[in-house]
Amino acid sequence: xxxxxxxxxxxGVGTILILVGLLIALAVLxxxxxSVVLTRFATQMFIxxxxxxxxxxxxxNTNVLWFPHAGFMGIGAYASAILSMAPMQKSLTLAHxxxxxxxxxxxxxxxxxxxxLVAAAxxxxxASPLMRLSDFPLVITSFALLVIIHVVLTHWHxxxxxxxxxxxxxxxxxxxxxAVWACIxxxxxxxxxxxxxxxxxxxxxxxxxSAGSIGVNVVAVRWIAxxxxxxxxxxGGGLFAHFITSFTPKAFYLTDTFVVLVMLVIGGPATVTGxxxxxxxxxxxxxxxxxxxxxxxxxxVFSTNIAGLSDVALAIMLIVMLILRPAGIFERNEIxxxxxxxxxxxxxxxxxxxxxxxxxxx
Amino acid sequence: xxESAYFVMDVLSLGSLYALMALGLVLVYGILRLVNFAYGxxxxxxxxxxxxxxxxxxxxxxxAILAILAAVATSVLTERIAFRPVREKSLTAMLxxxxxxxxxxxxxxLLFISPRSRVVPLPDIFTHNFMLGGVLIQVRDLLGIVVxxxxxxxxxxxxxxxxxxxALRAAADNFRMTRMLGxxxxxxxxxxxxxxxxxxxxxxxxxxxxTASVTPGIGLEPxxxxxxxxxxxxxxxxxxxxxxxxVLALMTVGINTFLSQDLVDYRQAxxxxxxILILLFRPEGLIRAK
Numbered sequence: 001x002x003x004x005x006x007x008x009x010x011x012g013v014g015t016i017l018i019l020v021g022l023l024i025a026l027a028v029l030x031x032x033x034x035s036v037v038l039t040r041f042a043t044q045m046f047i048x049x050x051x052x053x054x055x056x057x058x059x060x061n062t063n064v065l066w067f068p069h070a071g072f073m074g075i076g077a078y079a080s081a082i083l084s085m086a087p088m089q090k091s092l093t094l095a096h097x098x099x100x101x102x103x104x105x106x107x108x109x110x111x112x113x114x115x116x117l118v119a120a121a122x123x124x125x126x127a128s129p130l131m132r133l134s135d136f137p138l139v140i141t142s143f144a145l146l147v148i149i150h151v152v153l154t155h156w157h158x159x160x161x162x163x164x165x166x167x168x169x170x171x172x173x174x175x176x177x178x179a180v181w182a183c184i185x186x187x188x189x190x191x192x193x194x195x196x197x198x199x200x201x202x203x204x205x206x207x208x209x210s211a212g213s214i215g216v217n218v219v220a221v222r223w224i225a226x227x228x229x230x231x232x233x234x235x236g237g238g239l240f241a242h243f244i245t246s247f248t249p250k251a252f253y254l255t256d257t258f259v260v261l262v263m264l265v266i267g268g269p270a271t272v273t274g275x276x277x278x279x280x281x282x283x284x285x286x287x288x289x290x291x292x293x294x295x296x297x298x299x300x301v302f303s304t305n306i307a308g309l310s311d312v313a314l315a316i317m318l319i320v321m322l323i324l325r326p327a328g329i330f331e332r333n334e335i336x337x338x339x340x341x342x343x344x345x346x347x348x349x350x351x352x353x354x355x356x357x358x359x360x361x362x
Numbered sequence: 363x364x365e366s367a368y369f370v371m372d373v374l375s376l377g378s379l380y381a382l383m384a385l386g387l388v389l390v391y392g393i394l395r396l397v398n399f400a401y402g403x404x405x406x407x408x409x410x411x412x413x414x415x416x417x418x419x420x421x422x423x424x425x426a427i428l429a430i431l432a433a434v435a436t437s438v439l440t441e442r443i444a445f446r447p448v449r450e451k452s453l454t455a456m457l458x459x460x461x462x463x464x465x466x467x468x469x470x471x472l473l474f475i476s477p478r479s480r481v482v483p484l485p486d487i488f489t490h491n492f493m494l495g496g497v498l499i500q501v502r503d504l505l506g507i508v509v510x511x512x513x514x515x516x517x518x519x520x521x522x523x524x525x526x527x528x529a530l531r532a533a534a535d536n537f538r539m540t541r542m543l544g545x546x547x548x549x550x551x552x553x554x555x556x557x558x559x560x561x562x563x564x565x566x567x568x569x570x571x572x573t574a575s576v577t578p579g580i581g582l583e584p585x586x587x588x589x590x591x592x593x594x595x596x597x598x599x600x601x602x603x604x605x606x607x608x609v610l611a612l613m614t615v616g617i618n619t620f621l622s623q624d625l626v627d628y629r630q631a632x633x634x635x636x637x638i639l640i641l642l643f644r645p646e647g648l649i650r651a652k
Binding site: 308 | 448451452469472628634
């Protein structure tokens with residue numbers, strides 16, 4: 001890694017440019033195919049990039065297994081849908097909605113940000129005591145929080161239509177605006193990681209006691225990361241709500257938690273690059289398997305419909321990955337121009353090149 | 363009078379199951395510091411084993427024993443295949459692995475059997491009931507209490523009177539020290555997972571007995587119950603886990619009896635809210651370990 005701050009800054013810009021470039025390239029390629037199916041896949045992928053980066057902001061910088069992410073995503077989805085829905089539609093879907101909410105009708109962007117702010121605010125209040133915990137208590141309480149959010153979403157009929165589908169959300173999310181948000185959060189996650197708070201967090205991740213002894217307020221920096229992470233989850237949820245247009249609280253529970261977790265862990269939780277690559281790679285595999293599943297079901301290869309194939313494959317991949325390379329594909333270092341050149345064997349002058357790789361290429 | 367008799371009966375029958383569930387979870391946690399998210403799926407495995415044996419000429423008790431063995435085998439195999447390779451790496455990696463194993467088993471059931479619920483064969487005696495002093499008693503509940511208490515007694519004897527039991531307790535107390543004293547780590551861990559599977563298998567018989575059916579997602583509720591009971595009991599102590607199970611049953615039955623229906627819907631949220639409060643203010647549990 002470069003040592004001077006100047007070099008480090010340039011490498012950072014490089015990393016962001018590469019990742020944003022990759023996302024834009026994928027969006028443009030999808031647009032050029034003109035395929036409706038691919039566009040839907042890509043939109044879902046960009047939403048997942050937002051969610052996975054959100055999880056990376058907290059989990060990657062703290063190494064805490066964090067479950068409520070999908071719950072905050074759900075809060076963002078419901079809040080933004082209520083803010084953006086036309087009063088007429090609301091009287092059909094949510095007949096008993098509180099009067100002060102029934103007349104609100106915001107455009108997409110304010111509704112999206114409003115929903116994310118609600119998610120961040122809820123997280124900031126209810127999850128704040130958890131920042132003091134560690135180990136088993138933290139794992140159990142974070143899981144408990146996901147279950148609590150799910151129970152409340154499922155039973156608060158007035159706000160969420162309960163376990164029934166909330167329908168009639170306007171289809172505002174396009175592939176383009178999902179891609180823009182994905183790029184925004186690449187920058188946010190990277191800048192956060194390199195910021196003072198991010199550095200303090202990573203110091204406390206690597207050595208809790210030492211970080212505390214040099215004056216890092218671990219509870220405070222964790223709280224900041226958690227709120228930023230919940231905001232990202234809220235944006236992801238809002239994008240999802242206006243993409244899928246009808247959903248139930250089940251969409252924000254264990255299955256979704258699992259998929260987002262797989263993307264982050266396989267890519268590499270400690271790096272922004274890992275989060276982005278993990279999402280892209282797993283999307284290809286997951287959607288490919290889903291497609292196979294659907295084809296088998298449509299062609300009725302078996303007497304009954306099959307389900308669960310894609311999730312079984314994902315779970316096996318995750319277990320194998322954790323055994324072979326527990327820190328993910330991008331363990332520590334972000335992608336940079338140097339690392340790409342090194343990978344292809346054309347070593348730039350001055351950069352440290354591992355001799356082994358050079359030999360193999362020659 | 364009758365009402366309080368029903369109340370006591372409900373608490374005892376639920377509490378005995380909860381105690382066994384918590385014990386199976388805390389045993390593994392004590393040794394490995396692993397919160398085993400795949401624990402609930404052991405109940406699912408036992409359930410599907412029963413379903414697959416439905417219609418076979420075997421007597422029910424043999425089917426039940428085979429189902430319990432299936433849970434034991436699954437528990438030991440998951441440890442051997444998934445947890446052992448990541449054991450030395452990091453705690454978070456092991457936790458994620460257990461979450462992955464849980465998802466894997468659930469979706470395997472979805473894929474190879476069916477997303478819909480399947481009927482589990484049960485002995486006729488499970489549906490019998492009798493009157494005792496004006497109280498209608500389900501034979502199933504009574505049997506559950508008797509079997510659970512018998513398991514608890516056997517388990518206590520095993521832990522206190524056998525070399526293996528002493529090794530297990532020592533490992534739960536200080537794993538590293540126990541290894542240095544020459545206790546084979548892999549063996550102790552395998553035994554812990556085997557007992558954990560055994561407890562889950564026994565719980566499964568009575569847990570499934572309530573609905574007589576099994577679904578891929580059936581493990582979640584017992585898992586949550588075991589979590590909560592474990593926290594109530596203080597995470598580390600085996601006795602605490604048992605007490606935690608009974609306390610949770612008391613709370614659950616209490617909430618169902620005394621709270622209005624609107625609020626009962628939020629029961630899980632209440633119990634988990636309580637768990638968070640306990641962990642914040644009394645992380646050593648309600649019952650302080652000696």
